[in-house]
Amino acid sequence: MRILLAEDDFVTRKFMMSFLSKYGDCDVTVDGMEAVDAFLLAQEEGEPYDLVCLDIMMPVMDGYQALIGIRNIEKERGIEPDKAVKIIMATALNEEKNVKMAFDLGCTIYSGKPINQDRFEQALKKLGLIE
Amino acid sequence: MAFDRDDMLDTYLLETSQILEELQGVVLKYRDEKEFPPEAIDEIFRHMHTMKGSAGFMMFEQINMLTHKMEDVFFYIREYKPTDVPHKELIELVLKVGDFVQGELDRLSAGEMADTSAQALIDELDAFLESINVEKNAAGNKDITETEGSSATGSTQIYIAPKDTKASHYYQIYITYARDTKLANVHAYKVVHALKGIAQDIKYSPSSILTDEKSSDEIIEQGFKILLRSAVSKKQIDKIVSAGYETDSISISEIDAARYNAGFKLFGVDADIAAKHSKDKTEYVPGDFVVHANAPGGGVVLAKDNAAAKLKNSHVNVEVAELDRLSDLVMKLISQENKLAGDKTTDKLKKLTEDIQSVINNMRMVPLTNIFLRMNRVIFEASRKLNKDIECSIIGDDVRADRGIVEHISDPLMHMVRNSADHGIEDADLREAAGKPRKGRITLKAEIADGELRISVSDDGAGLDRDKILKKAREKGLMDEDRSDADYTDEEVWRFITLPGFSTNTDITEFSGRGVGMDVVVSSIEQIGGTLDIESRKGLGSTMTMRFPA
Known part of the structure; x- marks a missing residue:
């Protein structure tokens, strides 16, 4: 599975990298705009990501904006909703309105930080991303 | 009190317990009848459907599977209208499902996981479904799984609560130094450095302690302020901070998240007043969480806070009542002036008071x-x-x-x-x-x-x-x-x-x-x-x- 991670904090990035690498090849970006660019690039190269993991608080574009960007690219390319990439928002922001907004914008999994690894894995299984 | 309880879990608990109440209400209402009227069947079906959905969203698999099965039962009753459904038995089953979910809610409230196996109860429901399926019509059951299966794919959304939602505490720390302390800024930074090891986030004021020697005077005059988010207890922080950094006095208090997020403007302010000011009622929009310059001592600065900060710089909040009082006073001034004999000086004075009055009127005006x-x-x-x-x-x-x-x-x-x-x-x-x-x-x-x-x-x-x-x-x-x-x-x-x-x-x-x-x-x-x-x-x-x- 191809995974894209966007995370601006070094320590968290390091942790998330090693955590996500268990499930597939993990590319890394450090802000929201880079993430959208990476997503588009992968689409154009015909090797789209299966999973995108976005932090919310990031420079240039935040996770919400990146989420909107990615969903719009998919819409523009005519990708069916059931073929759309699974997007995980992983963040320390856990106010209800943060979570609601993420789901309204089309995120698949919203995970609080620190990440509950067991539940995370369970969710990936539920989505059929891993066995 | 400063526990950072998970918002989504709270909402789930509240909504589900409301559903359970309504569920119990409708079941007990028809306890002594022969069967449920169609609208009650619809209502129970709907409640099960909602609970199934929200449990799925929160990944409480056992509740999800159990309510799904109960939903199947009511789906079958609704669609195939079997006769001779053992009513008492059905009521008992619904109540059992309700009790099971309630038990899990209690566990979740106590900070435990909702992972009690519901298998025994699911088997019971299966047996019940089998018993009312008079025609032994296998197709009937197949229909159920098909209709339900389609909704489960594609649009699934899942929420995962943070690993330990009670992990974060918020503190404000106020340190003063003796007047003759040399390089108080360096002393202050040592404390910050010591705290960095246990900090999830740390902000301090004055923030320029490493680069600006003048901050030493400010620290001696006004004290050194730290806002700290950390998993450790107050006692441990006290231990770190007081470990011989030549401080004069140290005061550490635990505050809530909203106050912490409000930054230094509420530092040291009474908790009640702070609560009033820090209630963040505004809705977020995408782009609010863009991180701007990560200044030393500034913690993380977000776009939404930045905009507010800019406004704060050019505006001062004034109570409308104060303005009212000011205009009252000017009115009194004008009426006294009118009693003065007219000469050049009083004319000038009058002009000035009129100007003041129009400034006050303008101050009361804000754009829409x-x-x-x-x-x-x-x-x-x-x-x-x-x-x-x-x-x-x-x-x-x-x-x-x-x-x-x-x-x-x-x-x-x-x-x-x-x-x-x-x-x-x-x-x-x-x-x-x-x-x-x-x-x-x-x-x-x-x-x-x-x-x-x-x-x-x-x-x-x-x-x-x-x-x-x-x-x-x-x-x-x-x-x-x-x-x-x-x-x-x-x-x-x-x-x-x-x-x-x-x-x-x-x-x-x-x-x-x-x-x-x-x-x-x-x-x-x-x-x-x-x-x-x-x-x-x-x-x-x-x-x-x-x-x-x-």
């Missing part, structure tokens, strides 16, 4: 820009929730109004806007049939004319329904027995909807809610010295205008 922008957002949200395409046009948002008015028209305005979106604007198909553009339009307008401030909300929707209002007014005995419907002018008819408890809408939608009626809107406008005019033309739309003396 913000409030109109907020309404734009309300319309946007409403159009999404109601699945109607509505555009918003704004006219005169730079009009300035007395802050006493601006501070109080938000609620009435929001209510009027929602009413327009919900009841005014028709569905797109209806609009097209009536020869209107499919897209509805709500116009917010402010103007100052004829010595008054007018703020209006107009829509190009269906307009008020005169006959419906008259009928309702008759029913409620609000009309004069001697006057016929035709005797009433439109103006008089529209006035009825502003009377307490009057609502023509038989099916109140979830969206505009049932709490506030137009009567509340009118009374809150009147409270600030305004009036409300209603104009409406059938098929063309309505306009509600608030008028205030300018």
Whole structure:
């Protein structure tokens, strides 16, 4: 599975990298705009990501904006909703309105930080991303 | 108290326990009947469906599977209407499912996981389903799985709570140094450095301690302030901070998250006052969480906080009451001046006081820009929730109004806007049939004319329904027995909807809610010295205008 991670904090990035690498090849970006660019690039190269993991608080574009960007690219390319990439928002922001907004914008999994690894894995299984 | 309880879990617990209450209510209501009437079957099915969905969302698999199975049972009863369903047994099963879910809710409230196996109960439900499936019709069961299966794919959304939601504590730490302390800034930084090891986030003030030697004086004069987010206890922090950094006094107190996020402006402020100020009621929008310059000591600076900070720099918040007092004083000054004999000096004095008066009047004025922008957002949200395409046009948002008015028209305005979106604007198909553009339009307008401030909300929707209002007014005995419907002018008819408890809408939608009626809107406008005019033309739309003396 191809995974894209966007995370601006070094320590968290390091942790998330090693955590996500268990499930597939993990590319890394450090802000929201880079993430959208990476997503588009992968689409154009015909090797789209299966999973995108976005932090919310990031420079240039935040996770919400990146989420909107990615969903719009998919819409523009005519990708069916059931073929759309699974997007995980992983963040320390856990106010209800943060979570609601993420789901309204089309995120698949919203995970609080620190990440509950067991539940995370369970969710990936539920989505059929891993066995 | 500073536990950072997970918002989503709280919401789940609250919503689910409400459903359980309603579930129990409907089951017990039909306890002594022979069977559930169709509407009760529908209701139970719906409750199970909702619980299944929210448990799936929170990944509480056992609750999810159990409520799914119970939903299957009611789906079967609803679709295939089997006769001779053992009613008592069914009631018992529903109650058992309710008890199981309640037990899991209790566990979750106590900070445990909801992972009790529901298998035994699921087997029981399977057996029950088998027993009422008289025709032993395998296809029946297959139907169930198919219909349910389709909804489970594609649009699944899952929420994962953080690993330990009780992990974060928030502290404010205030340290003072003796007057003769040399390089107090370096001492202060040592404390920060020591805390970094256990900090999830740390902010300090003054923030330039490493680069600006003058900050040493500021620290000695005003003390050194730290805001710390950390998983460790107050005791441990006390230990770290007091480990011989030549401090004069140290005070550590635990605060709540909202206060922490408010930064240093609430540092040391009484908890009650702080709570008032830090309540963040505004909605977020994408882009609010863009991280700006990560300055030393500044913690993380977000776009949304930055904008607020900019405003704070050029504006000072003044209580309206203070302004009132100031204008009172100037009025008194003017009346005293008028008693003075007229010469050059008093003329100058008078001119000055007049200037002061006009400055004060200006200070009371604020533009309507913000409030109109907020309404734009309300319309946007409403159009999404109601699945109607509505555009918003704004006219005169730079009009300035007395802050006493601006501070109080938000609620009435929001209510009027929602009413327009919900009841005014028709569905797109209806609009097209009536020869209107499919897209509805709500116009917010402010103007100052004829010595008054007018703020209006107009829509190009269906307009008020005169006959419906008259009928309702008759029913409620609000009309004069001697006057016929035709005797009433439109103006008089529209006035009825502003009377307490009057609502023509038989099916109140979830969206505009049932709490506030137009009567509340009118009374809150009147409270600030305004009036409300209603104009409406059938098929063309309505306009509600608030008028205030300018």
